[in-house]
Amino acid sequence: MKKNTWKYGGAIFAILLTFVFVWNFNNTVSKETVISVKAKSLKKDIKNETKSGTTKGMKTAFTIVSHADYTKDAASVYTMYQKAQVVLVGKFEKENKSFVDNGFIETESHMKITKVLKGTLADSEMKNGIDIVSYGGEVTLDTYLNNTTQEPEKVESNGVVHKPKQYSKQERESEKVVSIPEQQANKDKDKNSEVMVFLSRNPAPNNYFVIADAFGYRKINNKGEVFNPITNSYENVDFYSKN
Known part of the structure; x- marks a missing residue:
């Protein structure tokens, strides 16, 4: 029994x-x-991360092109302003690292701040800049496989079994995985370009996440006009003045 x-x-x-x-x-x-404007917790204890530039020259094992249905939310700069917890103007200095968090490849970049349009920043953040995180980037194949749930075997109706691809140790260490948001929009990380960035944030300092993927970046031209990726043109925004 x-x-x-x-x-x-x-x-x-x-x-x-x-x-x-x-x-x-x-x-x-x-x-x-799914698009989320909710702040994401940046895991400070992630060990498997790829410093910017270390995947250069590596063969691409595969590319992930993610899609999020956020076009309606991103159509208006005013809607983006309402959804964001922090809106600022600044310039990119460098990409710090890429890593895998909850199965998604993300990249942390450092920005110098020119102006805060919504929310508040600490004096040290205004002086030294902040690290912002966004979806997309490149990590080694080994990093990706160590931090994601692998697909199970698939069995067709006729009984044929499809097993997930197995990679050798050499492949895992010499190949990379590339993640690209389907809509790259105007994600311009040129150090000479001033951009308006829409962010969510967590209580911890230097923990900011770009909302709406690449649509959370809006390039600003020398006239003080803000780029609209939906209309592919620049427009005046009444909550921003270059002067």
Whole structure:
């Protein structure tokens, strides 16, 4: 009797474990199609990260092109302003690192601040600049595989089994994974370009995340006009003045 109890209990546990795995996998995939303006916690203890430039020259194992249905929210600079917790004007100095967080490749860049249009920054942040995080970037294949849930085997109706690709140690260390938002819009990281950036933030200092992917960056021309990636033209914005 005890043996049967353990037997049935083990079977139920296996079923529940399978359900949890499948649910987690589907939930991770579904996030690719959702835009979130909620602040993301930047994990300071992430060990598997790729410093900017270390993937240069590496062969690309595969490219991830993510899509989010946020065009309506990004159509108006005023809607973006309302959704953002912090809106600032500044210039990019450098990309610090790329890493994998919750299955997504993200990149941290450093910005020097020219003007704060919404929200507040600490004096030290105004003086030294801030680190901002956005989706997209490049990491080594090894970093990516170590920080993501791998696809399970797929079985077709005819019984054919498709196993996920297996990579050698050399491939994992010499190849990279590239993540690109489908809409690159006007994500201009030229050090000479002044941009308006729309951010969410966490309570911790230097923890800012760009909302609406690449649409959270708006280049500013020498007339003080702000680029609209939907109309592909510059426009005057009444909450911003270059002077």
